[in-house]
Amino acid sequence: MRVLIRAVSLVSVVALALTLAAPVFAQDAAGGSSVSLTLDSAPYQALPEADGTVRLAMDGFQTALIPGYPVLPVRVVDVALPPGTRALSVVVQEAQSEPLGENWNLSRVPPQVSDDGRIAQLELTQPFPDAPVVLEGTHAVGGVVFARLHFFPFRYDPRTGALTLTRRVTVSVRYTRASGPALPTRRGDWESLPLANADQAREWYGDGPEAQAAQGYLILTSATLAASQAVQNFAAHKASLGFAVYIATPSDWSGFPGAESADKIRNFLINRYGPWNLRYLLIIGSASTVPMKTTYPSPTDHGGNWPTPTDAYYADLTGNWDADGDGYFGERGEDAPDFAAELWVGRIPFDSESVVGPILQKTMTYATTDGDWRRKALLAMAIQGYTSSGAIQTDGGYLGEEMRNRYLTAAGFTTYRLYEENPPATSLPHERALTLSNMTSTWAGGYGLVTWWGHGNAYGAYRRLWNGSSAYDTPFITYDNLSGLDDSKPSIVFQNSCLNAQVGYVNLASELLKRGAVATVAGTTLTWYYLYWDSYSDGGNATMAYLFGQNLAGDRDTAGAALADAKATYAQSYVWFTGDVQNLMAMTLHGDPSVGLWPSGVTLEKPLSPGWNLISFSNLGTAVPVADAFASIDGSYTQVYAYDAQAPGGPWLHYVPGNPSGNTLTMVDGLHGYWVEVTSACTLRFTSTTAPSSAASIPLRAGWNLVAFPRMSPKPVGEALSSIAAQSPLVFAADAGSPNGWLRYNSAAPAWANTLATLQPGAGYWIKVSADTLWTP
Template sequence: MLNRYAILLAVVFLAAHKLPAAEICIPTPECNAVVETEPEGHSLIASGYSQIGSPGDPALPFKDLFLLLPPNADPNVASLTLRGSTDKLLPGQYNISPAPPVVTVVDGKEIREWGEGKQIENGKNMLVYSKNEYFPSANLQFIDVGNMRNWRIARVRYYPYRYNPVTRQLVFTSGGEVVLSYRTISSLAAVNKSVPDGLFADKIAALTSNYAQASQWYSTAQQPNRTTSQLASGTVTNYLILTTSAIVAGSTKFQAFINHKINRGFSVGLATEAQWGGGTGDVAAERIRSYLRANYLTKGIRYVLLIGNPDPSVGDVPMKMLWPRRSSSIYREAPSDYYYADLTGNWDLDGDGFYGEGDHDLRYGGVDRYPEVIVGRIPFYGNFADLDYILQKIMDYEAGGCGGPWVRNVLLTMKPSDTYTPGYHLGEAIKNAAAVPAGFSTTRVYEQTYNLNPPPDFTPCTYDTVSAATQQHAGFWFWWTHGNETVAADVTTSTRTQTLDDRYPVFTFQCSCLNGTPENSNNLGYALLKRGAVATNSATRVSWYYPGQVDFTNTDSNAGMAYRYAVKLVRDHKPCGDAHFEMMVEVPLDIWMNHCVFNLYGDPSLAYASGP
């Protein structure tokens, strides 16, 4: 008895000497949902909120909030609560629809996934729908803590509505504040003595709800970029080209490209085997990442352009093979360059030799999705004429040689994915959220007119109508259709890209399966980069969508990624690499494989020409 008392006292003594928790408070986000009645049930539609949650569970609106922590915060957040909010039981009864499954289609075969640990009946997870309890159990859910360079960020999910599927009652929560409390695990001074680095302060300011607190924690918060003198002295490399000495020697445009980027204000560095170690396949992948990890802070690297063979098995500048769905029986792996962007964690956290496993490697200390550098690549399959042509095209584009009104036209080609998913909703969403706010025009190719006013420019969506639409020329091209390594069905093919006019090169998001498969040198992503595109985003393996999705604002379906990338690229005028990774960070994580498969082919620092 005495012993137990002594132990208890010791615990109390230790607890008393731990630093007290500090709090971050932000106002609870507002939400005004509209209830829509559909044959399948009720949906809550709220602007700025995600409308699709975990497949089979009640589809309640939610929003992810990003809270900046001090750099010395314990990643194990102490508590997360709502303070001073009001719960209101809404009158009436509701039949809230479940979230749809995630789907991919390969060779006409549809694969549906509901996720682990569920009991699905008629599209509903009965483990939730049969319980006389409110779902979710709390308004706030802690998602994760991650690091973007030296910045430490907590992501929390807010559900303003909770639903009891048995009593069919809805509770709405509003007002008050979100309170996150945390402890610190070292002194602030000790952390800030490490490499001073204010890079990405602009991204953190836009992403987090409490950036005003940053200056008290981050000594470099007020110096978002290196000074001109630092750049001139060559101590900083904010644009790194990582490639092989053979590629440097064989290209006739390499030095011109470096000079061009220097003239654009970048401090350009070059890393070949002598710097990063060389090799092929996975050996090379590990050496590339080790080199970037060791240098991104000290050199101040912002952009990384990879040039080499991307094949993860035999490539000389390979993608890393990731295993986002390793516990599934099919479509388990994904070659990816994301491995070279998020450099803070160990992507094989459980140490089993399989990197990027969705269910094992995504905890703190592993994959955190926040990039340290912005990565793009130019695939190289041995043809120097192609490489030189692509480098020259990028230089011409960025130098303004390609300017004209066509830059401000957006081509939208949408093919139905299935009976429930006509695709045109994505075209209209990109038109309204990206093109119209930028003052841009659109050329739309849909399967039908769908009573739209004004109607689409071309129907139906076929190779011939798309080909005719490309004659109108556009600065951007977004599509959604089924695909394979060389085909985007009824949109274009690797062969057909040869008819595109490179005097009008586009930024593309290829919302399809497999178009960017790095093992195939004729993959459609690379074919487009060679002719038709100045930069393109394509999937290295299958990508996944939600059947019937009509709202794309906050989801990581392939269409949701295309939408958010379009908004950042077109409306916000971000460089394509920044648009790509900001999109990857901001969308909620539900379909990890989509984050791995979509990769950027092109110069990541390139933005659209804004001249006349």
């Protein structure tokens, strides 16, 4: 043991930064094409652990979380491919490798476990990996196609303990034309992807934004519910908030191809994705009315606790979910389900109007009101298990601490922590003991976000306790304990436990939707966690819970987007075992996917003076028709202008109310500024459900741009422009009270020469920059 520790005291051997060469295209002999790229390793450390093993860590790399395997750094690299293609293979062209000696005693990845006692712990017996770069598969968002590669800078031979470092490797990703029609590409689809060759993606797929139709919101339900007042009212509410709303019933999808209803539904969605500009999908109905798709994460065992019903089948419209054609969908390694989602999906799993109606009513109220309680998070974290001697093995409190310390506090959330106090109690700071009565009485106070980690079944979620000689479970929440929750302050919940949304049973997730929650994520089957989890990067279901909260609270995503993005990230970085595929399939959203912790109906009020006013829709995330945006001043305005230096018919786009055929400006968005002429003093009021993200950016062209200020709080102009300081911005704001009608800010001028101090929500601005750039205020 001593010898090994001495042998690994070398640190930071490699000083190369990770860089990616611009992809080079080459026609290969087989007639296909390829993308070439070069991957570099980074400085690494060999860290001695208390048990005498060493843990390899490489800057900017993560760990390949294969349960039981040695800890080996890996980098996941997503590479854009041209439209209409798929990856065939990865070929190593050139590699620079060096041996690092033998007898390395590497640390192991902890086992992954599930509530039914299954333990995943694999044994590595042959050298791994076969090649330094491995093709994981092809993925797509809409028409945007990318290959996913795994770059392993170390190769390990468990027979001798020999370790080899690949300093640099050049590979080509061979691709070919994909069979079948591709989905349409939407501008903006690829920008959110972590692509290694973003410049190439821009060339193939263009860049945004462009004026587009209203976001499509589709409701799938029974014919009876479709005709009900509750669903009709809800559809009208969504339409009033800017969505293009569609309702479909079995007669709409029954004619589509497919062996079973779920396949017909998915083919219907694929058919409607482009024409309806679909983004949100709300299923209203139980799984017997609108079925889930049953998937089989394990390719070798289609029975036991593996079959997993999922709505993820409707979120991804590009993957080949039964690539091997054996009738078992979603098998890891043999099929190609894709968790880069096209649609953000939620389900209200009830069939009667008397149950659905109040849930929809609650959802509508939630969408258009706000309260400080929504920025409060309740973190209820049980201990998951103990060693045979009664020591804590996995304390769920670490999930609460990671959420709190890494994003909740920074996002302005207050937290309340319920952790385990039964001996051996948690060592982590918390407010109160996790018990059933503390959980219900605390939650009754109203929390925007509730996240728990415990064991579970359809009935409840459970603490695991130690009685001195063995472990036993007791609930901290069940569906018989929800009556005290305040349904006027409904939470968005992540139920990180097994079976809380078990299909075919009354279950905790669906009962929460009736009382206590406006939206909730829960497992339709068993889910998996890693023993000793104490960091968000440790993977398993707790990492998915962490990511969901981060998207919801940190990025202000809607619940549907937060789950889709959490799964996309999880699929990118944390799928190393069959249990991970089961986690991705099992975790399902109940509730309207378009609700978020901030009200989706954010209202902008902007007083206007007679004559010309320069305004913007700072609260608008998705384009809406001009008439809708200015509906509140209908009759008081005569015309609207927008300016786009790149517009083909000249830079000025024009809109006159009641003149539909002659207008070159048809939609307004939250990124442009607008000149509006009004005949009398009035106030523009506009409520948007599609608030822009707190990180929304505006592409600027060299020269003049007429833009929005896409934030709902004022910001000092210097701070707001810091992301484009290198492009020497010059800003003008219309101001009737100023001598020449303008306030000015020139980044190159001394402070005394500038009259514009603050950028304001609802105002429009002229900004001149020296080069094309992206402005993140």
